Every structure is written in structure tokens, then in C-alpha cells.
Amino acid sequence: MYLSKFIEDAVNELSKLPGVGKKTAFRYVLHLLDLPEQGITNLTNSIKSLKTNAKRCQTCNVINDMDTCSICQNPKRDIKKICIVENLKDLLAIEQTNQYFGLYHVLDGVISPLEGIGPSDLSIDLLEKRILDEAPMELIMALNPTIEGDTTIFYLTKKFSQPHIQISIISRGIAFGSELDYTDSLTLGRSIEARQPYQNMISN
Amino acid sequence: MYLSKFIEDAVNELSKLPGVGKKTAFRYVLHLLDLPEQGITNLTNSIKSLKTNAKRCQTCNVINDMDTCSICQNPKRDIKKICIVENLKDLLAIEQTNQYFGLYHVLDGVISPLEGIGPSDLSIDLLEKRILDEAPMELIMALNPTIEGDTTIFYLTKKFSQPHIQISIISRGIAFGSELDYTDSLTLGRSIEARQPYQNMISN
Numbered sequence: 001m002y003l004s005k006f007i008e009d010a011v012n013e014l015s016k017l018p019g020v021g022k023k024t025a026f027r028y029v030l031h032l033l034d035l036p037e038q039g040i041t042n043l044t045n046s047i048k049s050l051k052t053n054a055k056r057c058q059t060c061n062v063i064n065d066m067d068t069c070s071i072c073q074n075p076k077r078d079i080k081k082i083c084i085v086e087n088l089k090d091l092l093a094i095e096q097t098n099q100y101f102g103l104y105h106v107l108d109g110v111i112s113p114l115e116g117i118g119p120s121d122l123s124i125d126l127l128e129k130r131i132l133d134e135a136p137m138e139l140i141m142a143l144n145p146t147i148e149g150d151t152t153i154f155y156l157t158k159k160f161s162q163p164h165i166q167i168s169i170i171s172r173g174i175a176f177g178s179e180l181d182y183t184d185s186l187t188l189g190r191s192i193e194a195r196q197p198y199q200n201m202i203s204n
Numbered sequence: 205m206y207l208s209k210f211i212e213d214a215v216n217e218l219s220k221l222p223g224v225g226k227k228t229a230f231r232y233v234l235h236l237l238d239l240p241e242q243g244i245t246n247l248t249n250s251i252k253s254l255k256t257n258a259k260r261c262q263t264c265n266v267i268n269d270m271d272t273c274s275i276c277q278n279p280k281r282d283i284k285k286i287c288i289v290e291n292l293k294d295l296l297a298i299e300q301t302n303q304y305f306g307l308y309h310v311l312d313g314v315i316s317p318l319e320g321i322g323p324s325d326l327s328i329d330l331l332e333k334r335i336l337d338e339a340p341m342e343l344i345m346a347l348n349p350t351i352e353g354d355t356t357i358f359y360l361t362k363k364f365s366q367p368h369i370q371i372s373i374i375s376r377g378i379a380f381g382s383e384l385d386y387t388d389s390l391t392l393g394r395s396i397e398a399r400q401p402y403q404n405m406i407s408n
Binding site: 018032042064071088 | 269292
């Protein structure tokens with residue numbers, strides 16, 4: 001089909017990337033064929049380095065270059081708050097808001113009975129140890145608003161419910177810039193249920 | 205920004221792929237971090253193999269695994285027809301129609317004064333040698349209908365115009381399934397100019 005087994009192999013490998021079909025993979029291959037030797041080496045080395053050098057932070061479990069990540073090392077962060085996220089992507093999304101200055105804990109997934117992922121597959125033991133060691137005052141649940149996310153929040157809340165720990169959940173509702181008539185009725189219904197006094201909003 | 209220099213490097217390298225931005229590249233990186241060692245090795249080896257093993261067919265200049273590609277080697281192909289294409293992608297698009305059984309010649313680009321690509325940058329010398337050696341009866345110009353494509357067709361037609369060689373060009377006009385009122389007026393105007401007797405159409 002491609003006149004070349006090597007092109008076919010590369011197309012097959014590249015089409016395993018998320019959201020990449022054979023046509024896009026072939027486009028990538030044509031680009032790679034045009035690259036100088038050095039460009040190919042840079043690309044393949046950077047891919048290999050990922051696997052070789054990526055480490056988990058021993059404290060918060062995030063993927064980074066060190067045994068303790070730069071967030072956990074930062075003395076300016078509020079160590080009394082731990083924000084619980086599913087993965088690195090969600091952590092970075094929260095970091096980009098520049099609104100949160102506490103620590104994180106990366107679960108590395110959510111509880112999903114359908115996919116056979118239970119609490120023991122997530123970094124919950126590490127979180128438990130942390131809560132004992134660090135005695136945080138607040139656990140912020142920042143998981144995606146899905147059935148799996150909600151199940152995980154329910155599990156963690158039951159497990160870590162203690163009088164001196166406040167457990168909170170990031171607010172859900174209509175996103176800024178969205179329109180009510182295009183919002184799904186579950187979100188809209190919940191946002192009416194969870195309505196807040198307007199005075200609270202403007203005082204924040 | 206990514207908590208890891210290695211992730212940042214990989215994002216930068218992957219975002220050099222055509223149509224890939226930082227966000228998509230980061231998505232690829234997260235996928236790669238989840239892959240087992242073997243998956244990474246397969247991917248990087250297949251990318252390296254491309255550069256190491258890709259050869260140009262000595263006859264038609266197409267990228268493939270051998271000195272003579274499978275099309276030029278195929279005794280069933282009509283050696284009296286040479287279809288001139290810009291690159292491998294266009295060649296494969298024509299092959300997939302299952303309507304053409306002659307040979308090809310891959311120019312490896314088109315004449316583009318703006319990008320500083322002249323005739324000497326394309327495999328026109330090889331084509332000239334081929335025309336002398338193989339004495340084809342027809343040259344089919346299958347270049348993209350752009351200014352550069354048309355310039356290249358004009359150049360090749362002047363260069364290879366000989367009484368015993370028919371030079372033809374793939375037909376242009378309204379694509380099947382498209383609508384007249386959405387067709388650009390250049391295409392529509394030309395398709396009226398280039399109208400054909402209906403009897404010719406149904407006899408084909």
C-alpha cells in the first residue's frame with residue numbers, strides 16, 4: 001500500500017498515538033522523511049528520554065524529573081492544603097489558573113469498576129501516609145465530574161473523613177461564556193440546586 | 205511549565221510534526237509515558253528505520269525500499285505511459301483509484317520561484333534520461349491545480365514536446381458530489397470553458 005515496508009511500519013506505529021489515524025500518521029511520515037538525520041535523532045532521543053528519565057515524586061506521585069517535584073520542594077506553597085487530581089494534565093491545568101498555591105496529590109487514575117480499576121490501583125496508600133505525616137487542614141477534590149470521578153470522591157471522603165480535615169470539592173455549574181439553553185440539563189439542574197447567595201459571590 | 209525538562213523536550217520535538225501544536229504534543233507525551241518499554245522501542249525504531257532504509261527508485265524517483273520500486277518492476281504495467289506526480293502521496297492517491305496501470309515519475313516538488321525551487325531542484329534530468337531510454341508514448345501531468353503546478357506543467361510541456369509523445373493533463377472541473385453554488389468561480393468558469401460533448405462522456 002505504501003510501496004515500502006518501513007513507511008508502513010512507521011505509519012502503524014504513529015497511528016497508535018491518540019487521535020491519529022493512518023492518514024495523519026502518513027502525513028507525519030512524509031514530514032519525517034524530509035527531516036535531516038539530526039532532526040530524527042532529536043525526536044527519537046526525546047521520546048526515549050521520557051521513559052528513561054521520568055520519575056514519580058515520592059510525595060505527591062506526579063511525573064517529573066526528580067524524587068521530589070518542584071512543587072513539593074517549593075517553600076512558598078501552602079502545605080496545609082492538598083489538591084487531589086487524576087493526573088499530570090489536570091494538575092498543570094490548575095497550575096495555569098495561578099489561583100492555587102497549595103500542594104497536590106496525583107491519584108494516577110480514578111476508581112472505575114467497568115475498567116477494573118479499584119482503589120488499590122491508585123496512589124491512595126501514599127496519600128494516606130501523607131495525611132498522617134503532614135496533617136493537612138484541607139483536601140480539595142479536583143476530579144473530573146464523571147461517575148468515576150464522583151465514585152472516587154465518595155470513596156476518599158469516607159476514607160479520610162476526620163474532624164480536623166476539611167474536605168472540599170471544586171465548584172460545578174455553568175461554565176463562563178456558555179449559554180443556558182445549550183447546557184445539558186444535568187449540569188443546569190445541579191447548578192440551580194447548588195445556587196449561592198449573590199452576596200457571597202461578590203464578597204469573594 | 206511541565207514540571208519536567210524531558211516532557212518539555214518531547215513536547216517541543218513532537219510539536220514540530222505538521223499540524224501538531226503544544227497541546228496535542230503533550231497529549232502524545234502523556235500517551236507515551238503510559239506505554240511499556242517495548243512500545244517506545246517499536247516507535248523509535250520505526251522512525252529511525254525510515255531514514256536509514258528509505259531509498260529512491262533509480263527509475264521513477266519514488267521513495268521505497270529498493271533501487272527499483274515494485275511499480276517499475278511490475279511487468280504488467282504499461283511502460284508506454286508515464287504519469288508525472290509531485291510526490292509519493294499523490295502517487296499513492298492515484299494508485300488507490302485502480303484506474304491507472306502505467307508508470308510514474310516523482311518530481312519531488314514543483315517549480316516555485318517564491319520558495320526558490322527551480323527546475324534543477326526537481327528530478328527532471330532523470331525524467332529526460334527516461335524519455336530518451338524508454339520512449340514513452342504519453343506523459344500524463346498529474347500535478348496539483350495550483351500556480352506552481354501549472355508553471356511546472358508548462359515548463360515540462362515545452363521541454364518534452366515531441367511529435368511522437370502525447371502530453372495530457374488530468375481533467376479539472378467540478379468534483380463529484382460538490383455543489384455548483386459552493387464551487388469557486390475560477391473552477392466553475394474553467395469547467396464551462398472545458399465543457400465536453402455529452403456523447404463523449406457516456407461512450408467512455
